[in-house]
Amino acid sequence: MVSPLRPRRDYELKSVVAVAGHPVHVMLVNFPIALTSATLGSDLFYWWSGDAFFARTALWTSGWxxxxxxxxxxxxxxxxxxAPGIRRRPEVWSHAIAAMMLLAVIGANWALRLVYGIEAALPWGLFLSFLGFGAVGLAGWHGGKLVFEHQIGMEIEER
Ligand code: HEM
Structure with a gap:
């Protein structure tokens, strides 16, 4: 029976790329969020201490x-x-655009350090790390909205 409190879902929003019902995307996204935050942290420590260890750490965290x-x-x-049900939701496309902007920024941050080494950390590496941190916050917050507000990727039984 369909609950009178919840609008009927006329198409499927359940994740199709999942292991034992747990979406792979949801498992993976924690890593870029943590590593992008760690890159900003490493750059700030390098700026504060001048210890090249932190600049090298930022090379690895930005790359991974x-x-x-x-x-x-x-x-x-x-x-x-x-998943046609997921594809037809405009919110998912907005999330994908935010994610592409994020990848462009964090990819540039890593490339800068690969090409110019430790010297790249200040000021442009730090600038890109701040930008990446903002972008990962935006994409991550919006991803959370997809799941917790729009129920995208969730398996809900109607009663
Ligand atoms: C083209 C790129 C992307 C697309 C099309 C996409 C699509 C989706 C979809 C459909 C969901 C709903 C859950 C699911 O069905 O798995 C989701 C959730 C989410 N996405 Fe993405 N995504 C993309 C990239 C990213 C990236 C790069 C990040 C990294 C920050 C990210 C962060 C999140 C987060 C945090 C959630 C919520 C997970 C939760 O805690 O439940 N997404 N995304």
Whole structure:
């Protein structure tokens, strides 16, 4: 029976890229969020202490943050391609655009450090780390809205 308190869902929002019902995208996104935050933290410590250890840490956190951000985007895009119910929701496309902006920023941050080494950390590395932190906050907050507000990716039984 359909609850009178909840509008009827006329199409499926359940995740299709999942392991034992747990969406792969949701498992992966924690890594770029944590690593992008750690990159900003490392840059701030480098700025404060001048210890090159923190500049080298930022090279690794930015690189892994970008790689796992790409993996997150692949799993999110697979949901878009494979689940018609998810694909037809405009909120998911806004989230994808925010995620692409995020990947551009964190990819540039990593590339800068690869090419110019430790010298890249100040000031442009730090600038990109602040930008990346803002972008990951926006994409992550919006991703949370998809799930907790719009119930995208959730498996809900109607009663
Ligand atoms: C083209 C790229 C992306 C697409 C199409 C996409 C799509 C989605 C979809 C459909 C969901 C709902 C849950 C699910 O069905 O798995 C979601 C949730 C989410 N996404 Fe993305 N996503 C993309 C990239 C990213 C990236 C790079 C991040 C990294 C910050 C991210 C962060 C999140 C978060 C935090 C959630 C909420 C997870 C939760 O806590 O329940 N997404 N995304």
């Amino acid at each position: 943050g970008f790689a796992l951000g790409v993996a997150s985007a692949v799993s999110g895009s697979a949901e878009l391609i494979l």
